[in-house]
Amino acid sequence: MIGKGHAISSTKASISYGWNQEKEAEVVLKEYLAGDTPTEITEEFQIIQSQNARCINNTLSFVVSPTIEDGKSLSPEELGELAKKFLKEMHLQNHQAIGFVHRDKAHTHVHIYANRISLSGEVYKDNFIGKRSQLAADHVAKELGLTRVREVQYEKLQELKEIRQEIKTIHDRVLQTRPKSLDEYISKMKAHKVEVIPTINKSNQLQGFRVAYKGTNLKASEVDRSMSGNRLIPQISQNRSFTRLKEVPKNVFVLNKAVQLSNNLATKIAKELVTGAIKIIRDTGIGMGY
Template structure:
């Protein structure tokens, strides 16, 4: 599965493009907007955008493309789209998920409002990268076929060994968060991927931080993604007295970040 992200200013133009013509577009899921007509849908998006008038680029347009051999039902597509939005931080906001049938491979268009239902701005920083990582994790979690992009005419910078390991840890955590139901399950998941989970304690012996190590490289959870801090995992799984944090080792001084 491949993710592409576009941000823009016009809900009217985006809704019209995504939902018309009706012969190629099938609405799979909506939240907070009407689906009967693209004009009404755009009006609903604009009404929420007006809660934050200074947010000019409030249109999120995401495209999820699947491999032609992937057997994905409408139900699975809608479910993947919602997990994708949650993973990149687009929650508590208006959404429309639309399947297009004009190409050989299955693909989705996702419209979301970067002004949430409380009138607060949703960060659009690194949305493209966040979308790419979420798509990679979902592809692995749901055992989809890896769809490869065509090579760039001007290849980008080659990742260093340390950056490559950091990407591998990120993908493992993102996938584990979707598959695991408890923090203990996540720890076992990381061990199976040869990744050590380590904890930092304060003077009172309470856990106050988390890091991940693979091979000779280790990273604070929050440096991989802000949701991967210890407090972030507490929010995801809730506090459980029986998780194995009491046996976890302390972080050593001089840990490579």
């Protein structure tokens, strides 16, 4: 379960969003409130907020999101209990609050709006409220037996690890066919359902590549360093000329058009060429006296 939070000044607009019937909104929590409309709730907030007019961002906005699977099975009553426990973890038991569940998307989530001014007139400190919201949601998830953020993150990391390995394997197979142009490489990767997307800026400069596969979109370098543009371009240039690239090309052809290399990419390729030259000298002994 994930929790997010921040202080806001637009109380009525935010509560109106939470109450939006187009999002199948349903009130699951009311603390120290009697109103039945966004206007009435806002007026009740303002009565308490008038005790401390110096506080501008005087409403706290939270979003608590169980995982998709957990959200499917939670009733309005259980979501209300979840919201109440979240407020307790945030030490907001002495504050007006209202919570709405939204089910307009696959991911059920709860919007909670709490008065930053307590019933006794004290201003709630919002230091690191985002981080504290994350921790509070994690504690509630643990207490209620729901999926915790760290469990979701671990699952995603494992899934990502497998996808990265699949992409790298396909990349290696394609390189074994010695493609002689970036377009040929891109075409052959696509034949294996891996979309290689050149990143070209407004100045028509190639900055690198992204890779899309099985719903995952990553920088090529995040898949494996060998797939980064500064390594891929020299490799393909070598396939075309059968000699090692000796200087940074002024431009390359990709998507059937000539593009320049960005300064950053050109610098990285230059470093790769120097590193490659040093490796050849070390491996062959060329230029070394004995």
